[in-house]
Amino acid sequence: MHGFEFLDEIVLLCFAGLAVILVFQRFRLPPIIGLITAGLLIGPSGFGLVREGAVITAISELGVVMLLFTIGLEFSLEDLKRLRKIVLLGGPLQVTLSTIVIGGGALIAASLTGQAISLNGAILIGMSMALSSTAICIKMLKDRRELGMPHGRAVMGILIFQDIAVVPMMIIVTLLTSDSTIEIADVVLRIFTLIGVTVGLVVGLRFVLPRLVPYVTRVSAPEVLILGGLALCFGAAWITSTAGISMALGAFIAGVAIAGSEEGHAIGKVMEPMRDAFTSMFFLSVGLLVQVSWTWLPVNMVTAMLVLIANGIVVMIVLASIRVNLRTAVMAGVILAQVGEFSFVLATVGVEYGVITSTDFQNMLVSIIFTMIVTPTLVTLAPVIAERITPLTRFFPRFRKWDIDDTNGAIRLGTNAEKDNDGPTVMIVGAGILGRNVATVLRETGISYRILELDRENVAAQRAVGEPVISGDVTDEHALQAAGVAHASVVIIGISDQTAITQGVQLVRKIRPDVLIIVRCRYARDSESALQRGADEVVVEEFESSIKVFTAVLSHLGVDVSMIEQQEEAMREDMKVRSERRINVAR
Structure with missing residues (x-):
């Protein structure tokens, strides 16, 4: 029966994830990498124990929706205010420059190797590779007690903007279709639809929740808040999906709408186990989607290395240019060099809309995972790298002038x-x-x-x-x-x-x-x-x-x-x- 096949695959995913994470913990590797590796081992590129495409797709979509909902719940306007210079100036500069550098590099590499890639495909690759992993960076900085330090705050500022940028990026991806022409009316319609749905959801939730929550909180059972949170998350996702907008966007808006409120804190607290379960399934599903090609593997590794270097240098230059201390800028650049989980989201949407091919998608996934795997080592080496690079500023007097008064x-x-x-x-x-x-x-x-x-x-x-x-x-x-x-x-x-x-x-x-x-x-x-x-x-x-x-x-x-x-x-x-x-x- 199909139901039992579905259950078998869920059980395999859970046990594989548990086993690999336990092994990875002994080597102090992030659980996220363990989950992706577990999916890789039991997926089509590994032992082939899970092959059902519909199941993989469903798990991945639910994971993305839940992930963005929880990010929305944790989003704080107070954080944005404290880090406004980095968020509002450094963030846009970093995303734009990384997109240009990596996208341009993709076009150059394609022309040199005789591969076919469109300008739209290069833009998508650049945008995807410009995003760092919020989950990995924040987790490692917390574990190292560095989140409140200058480089930790700089990393947080860039990540806040990147999380915000995911939403308009998804809209941009849907416009980067393989068609040579795009109707201006269609673009305007999508923008107004986005604005209308966003405003409607935020206003509606702000109006409804304060009147609804008192009735819900009278019931002491935590199941009520859990079900309420799930209904809110997937209900908003369904509304945006019906309007032709990404489900993940709706979930994010729902999270932001109640972030900071008492009900938002309550829902976030009781939904923590559910959030961890869904995000774990998301990273497992990422591993399932990867199909490693031994022919392309050396190219993927070189690509990952070049992306790490490009992102790191861009972050360093951007932060230094807005007068962030050079040592802080270098450490933040090293930590943010990797590519993150939201890149999978953009790449998946890109395949659905025909912006990139499935081969491009698989190569991107493998390269992204390589950047994630080396991140723990990079974070550990960040102070050493900063110590080596900072003295080189004697060759760049402008950086020295910015670095001290x-x-x-x-x-x-x-x-x-x-x-x-x-x-x-x-x-x-x-x-x-x-x-x-x-x-x-x-x-x-x-x-x-x-x-x-x-x-x-x-x-x-x-x-x-x-x-x-x-x-x-x-x-x-x-x-x-x-x-x-x-x-x-x-x-x-x-x-x-x-x-x-x-x-x-x-x-x-x-x-x-x-x-x-x-x-x-x-x-x-x-x-x-x-x-x-x-x-x-x-x-x-x-x-x-x-x-x-x-x-x-x-x-x-x-x-x-x-x-x-x-x-x-x-x-x-x-x-x-x-x-x-x-x-x-x-x-």
Whole structure:
């Protein structure tokens, strides 16, 4: 019976995905890559256990619809406001330039190899390859605790625009038909249909949901919210599909319409398991769709490498051109170099509308998957790559000018700048809570200081209140000199980027062997690297908070103060001994 065949294939997909993910976890590879690999193994290119095209198509479409719905739920206008410069300026520049570079490269490669590819096909390939993987990038940055760092915020800004750009891109793909002529009236009709359906859905949901949800939330059963979320997701998808627009677009609009509201949070929370299941099935279905050709495999690998290089360079240049710190731009470029899951969506639509051939589609899928597979390695190497590339800016004075506010030695400072010409007594790296608090105490006690801050918005905010702050990177010798490291008696490093901390300590110690270097680290395991490279004192947040906690507990329980102090001293001594032991072993 057909129903049992369908069930057999679902069971095979689930078990294959589970087995491969468990193996991949041992090698710290992203689950997404494991899911795609599992689909590849049991699909037509592997053991051929799943061959039913209708089932594959249905799973893939439902996965895309659910994926875009959850992206819509997580979309925040507040995020857009915070990252508006990167989102509204850097994002469009990156997508446009990547599309031109990769699309143009596809045309050139086709002409050199004698392959046939249309201009419309090249545009589709360029647009598809310009999109990075939101799922992979965000997951890896979260795991590495780097999402809140400058390069993490830059990556997030570009990804936000890319997620937004998917929707108009899908409209563009439907216009890139194989027909040589496109009726202007048809284009106008589609645009007005899109606007009308979008406005109708958003207004309708905003009007209906506040009146409907109170009745739904009275029922404590979570099944009600789950079914309500599914009805909303697939209902909106059905409406847009009926209007001749992508189902995924309708799901995305539905998600955005309730994002940020109480009902949106509630639906998103209860639908998390459902979301993970659907997105897992989507990536499994991607693997099923891939048909590896050994003849084309070397070409696919070379294509993947060229796309990685092109995307990385474009992101780096775009971010640097809008005055994002160069090290941040390089790291963001490396992380965003891969091609993402929404590229599958665009490529699938392109095949349906005859913009590209099925052979082009398969070659794109294989190349995209290659870029995804190498992403974990690239993310790990991003700080090293940035360290190697940043010094090359001496050949590009314009980038150096953008990277620090030091033009011909004239540094723009606030009203609290030191009055002497010998530079600051204390140099503070990072204008976060620690940096600002230290600056306040130094100002009140009459000690001169200067702050070096990477985030330009934070620099502007601190200058507005009169702080002596300049924009620059602690890993850049020019920035350190501009901040007065040559004259400082103390250097305090209070940033969160562990790689930048270790590189900064090493560079400061190289410039000033005699200066006192005090470093703040979040975790105990990070302190050894700073001490090895020359830090005199490392304050570990994790360790200090543990002392505060047990001191509060013992005080509440009436333990004598001298006993508490003995315990604190013993713990600090133990921490010091263990750190020295690990440093000696590392040496």
